[in-house]
Amino acid sequence: AVSKVIADLEGDLSSAIKFCELDLGKVNSFMSKYNITSLPTILLMKDGKEVARRNGMTTKADFKQLLQKIV
Template sequence: MSSFQDIINQDKPVLVDFFAEWCGPCKMLAPVLSEVKQELGQAVSIIKIDVDKNRELASRYNVQGVPTLLLFKNGKQVWRQSGALPKQEILKILSS
């Protein structure tokens, strides 16, 4: 499996969803992210990071609450948002 650093260093945008199994808003966001992935296909990578299983990574990116979305382009964090967002807003952010 690729390391997190390898994944975020891709040429295409990488949206990282820091989530937790027990989190209600995270469960609402999951199908939205699936729709975004279906719409954008290979143009974007979307990965999910369970904060309870990856505490070190969550700490490294100062994730205080879930869900927290981070967008990376060429390994650089270019955007971050805590809380669930509507599909259209996520699509707009990914296309900017």
């Protein structure tokens, strides 16, 4: 699951990246604002702006590579 991938990477990258997980069933305005139409969706934000997006499941290696591009 995506939660497990994030938890695994959080320890390695927590000094450079803030990780957040939302229950989007309770935050419909967030889904609308960022045009989230499928779950899971991973948004990477920098200075309040979306810099990358990954829709669907992802592997730890793919997610880590994506994160390293923005750190």
